[in-house]
Amino acid sequence: MSIHDPAAAPAVGQTVVADPSSAVPLIPVGDLARTYARLKPEIDAAVGRVLQSGWYILGREVAAFETAFASYLGVGHAVGVGNGTDAIALGLRALGVGPGDEVITSPLSAAFSALAISQIGAVPTFADIDPRRMTLDPAAVAAAITPRTKAVMPVHLYGQPAEMDPILVLARKHGLKVLEDCAQAHGARYRGRPVGGWGDAAAFSFYPSKNLGAFGDGGAVTTQDPAIADRLRQLRNGGQSARYVHSLVGVNSRLDELQAAILGVRLDHLDRDNARRRAIAACYDAALAGSTRLIAPWTAPDVEPVHHLYVLRTVDRTGLKARLAAQGIASDVHYPTAIHCQPAYAARFRSGQFPEAERAADEVLSMPLVPELTDEEVERVAAALELEA
Ligand SMILES: Cc1ncc(COP(=O)(O)O)c(C=O)c1O
Incomplete structure (x- = not known):
């Protein structure tokens, strides 16, 4: 099969050489300098716009990106946060998961998936994967549910959506919340609909190498529920419900204007x-x-x-x-x-x-x-x- 595809993104001729003395150009697993080279005029314009604006945290770039990303996914709300780990931690908190609650997730993922659960004092528990999909096996999830289970977090690993329908059925039956870990699956679809809109909320990472990557850290939580989105907006910004009114014990985890502008381009x-x-x-x-x-x-x-x-x-x-x-x-x-x-x-x-x-x-x-x-x-x-x- 040939790779030639007229609709494909333009290839960048630049290759990365592993060893300068080697005649063989290295084919890298990833190379973010090529991403910048490909998008340079648009990225430079976006960055320049932000630098000149004099406004760098929670401004119109974040708001514009949140709107665009929510619309891309077909969900009601996207809330930008500092990184994907915080997106999981704050997403779970917004769903009412707290210390001592068990969250069932996949043992095959970036460890950050589970660390985010631990970060809020909740307890990661695991269910084995379906070895073909490489994502949570719904039968194993069913077997892992205990009276302390509060939520299930399927991970759409490697860009492959997890089997959501049976997980959602289980969650409904047992009164569990579902948070999707979409860090590796921006734009992937399950049964024709993008991931990120199937659970009660979903967490995205914009780590630079992700399909939708910032040029630094970034993340977002998506949800259809305006009350959850409102809680997330407070949680990410010190728990403030109004300026200097800290109604919740929140954190500082804000997507910044520069990253939001770059993400809008990407x-x-x-x-x-x-x-x-x-x-x-x-x-x-x-x-x-x-x-x-x-x-x-x-x-x-x-x-x-x-x-x-x-x-x-x-x-x-x-x-x-x-x-x-x-x-x-x-x-x-x-x-x-x-x-x-x-x-x-x-x-x-x-x-x-x-x-x-x-x-x-x-x-x-x-x-x-x-x-x-x-x-x-x-x-x-x-x-x-x-x-x-
Ligand atoms: C599946 C998965 N979940 C969560 C994370 C955490 O995201 P971040 O690195 O933005 O905190 C990552 C990325 O490392 C990931 O791949």
Whole structure:
């Protein structure tokens, strides 16, 4: 399969060289300098506008981005916060989750997903993943519910939406709140509708490498409920209901004007960037078709993923990583340790408790996949994968 796609984002000719003495240009897993180079005129204009405005925190850029992002997702409200971890923590607080409450989430994610639960004194508990989707297995969620469970937090991992319908049914049956962790899934759809509008609220990260990334930290919480949005607006800004009136014990977690302006630019490109990611993923899929040695990511029929990462599985990860590196192809592991096996949670969990997540952590390998990869780079990666398949 060829990568040539006239609708795709323009490729940037620049390549990053790992070792100046090497003749082989490195194909990076990601390269944010290329993102800036691609969008430079628009980003520079947005940044200049903010710098000249004299207003840098919670102003018209944040308000404009919140409106645009909510409208893009088809939800009532988006509230910008300092980062994705705070988006989860404040989202849960706004839903009434507090100290001692259990929140069921996936053991295969960035550890920040669970750390955000701990941050508010709530207790992360885990349910194993469905090894095909790589997201929470609804049957395992059902088995993990206890009288202390207050919420479920599915993670739309690698840009692949979690199986929401059975999770929402379970939540309704047991009176649980649902917060979606959408940090890796800006623009992904489940059953035709974007993620971020399925649960009671949803948390987004705008960490620079995300599909919708700032040039610094940023995050947002989305919700259909105006009362939850209002609570979030207070919580992020010291709990203030009016100037100098601290009605809630809030925090300082505000999206700043510069990041909001940059995110506004990047939002305009998001669908095109996601289409480019899909085209690249389709090339890799074709190279791996039928392989039993390298397992391509599975796309469920009810989702439209956005390929935040292209994560294949192999029992020979070390070997594959080394052979790709020898050809100048970088790869990475997301994530090498299931969260319940992290030292921070060692007192509460044991290894072997969530075997599918642990097996995945041993086998996953992420290939280069960002919209800025050149067609030639994509073809080089696909050819290398085809030889390995
Ligand atoms: C799935 C997931 N959840 C939460 C986070 C936390 O986001 P942030 O780094 O913006 O705090 C990240 C990113 O690291 C993530 O990938």
